[in-house]
Amino acid sequence: MNAFAALADDTRMEIVRLVAKNGELTSTEIGQNFKISAPAISHHLKILKESKVLYMKKDAQRRVYSLNGAQVSEMEEWLASIIDLWHKRLDKLDKYVMKIKKERSSGKK
Structure with missing residues (x-):
């Protein structure tokens, strides 16, 4: 297990x-x-x-x-890698949302 x-x-x-x-x-x-x-x-x-x-x-x-500190560290590293992946995905989503907002605000003028 x-x-x-x-x-x-x-x-x-x-x-x-x-x-x-x-x-x-x-x-x-x-x-x-x-x-x-x-x-x-x-x-x-x-x-x-x-x-x-x-x-x-x-x-x-x-x-x-x-x-077992080594096992805990290994688990921590895995979790950190997952968190990093999600931060990158959320950063991309944020950029996309900002782009859409900018396009909408530019189109209204």
């Missing part, structure tokens, strides 16, 4: 937000923030780990999760 698909779920988005805010959290600490079962949290964490949005390291019996 790709990172965007993983983040399409509200619970997973909130998990990522929590981990980003706190730096590192154990699966237990993450689970304490939700009213869903531990197996459900584990399933969400597995998806986030497989999609490389979160890192997981084992510390004795604990699983500690942190944000």
Whole structure:
């Protein structure tokens, strides 16, 4: 599953937000923030780990999760490229609208 698909779920988005805010959290600490079962949290964490949005390291019996900055940066770059494409399209539309307005105002004189 790709990172965007993983983040399409509200619970997973909130998990990522929590981990980003706190730096590192154990699966237990993450689970304490939700009213869903531990197996459900584990399933969400597995998806986030497989999609490389979160890192997981084992510390004795604990699983500690942190944000994968490289994956987030890759997502950010993709979003920035889409935003740039839309800005270019909107700039072209703006120029076209201004041209039409100018033509209309010239024709009325």
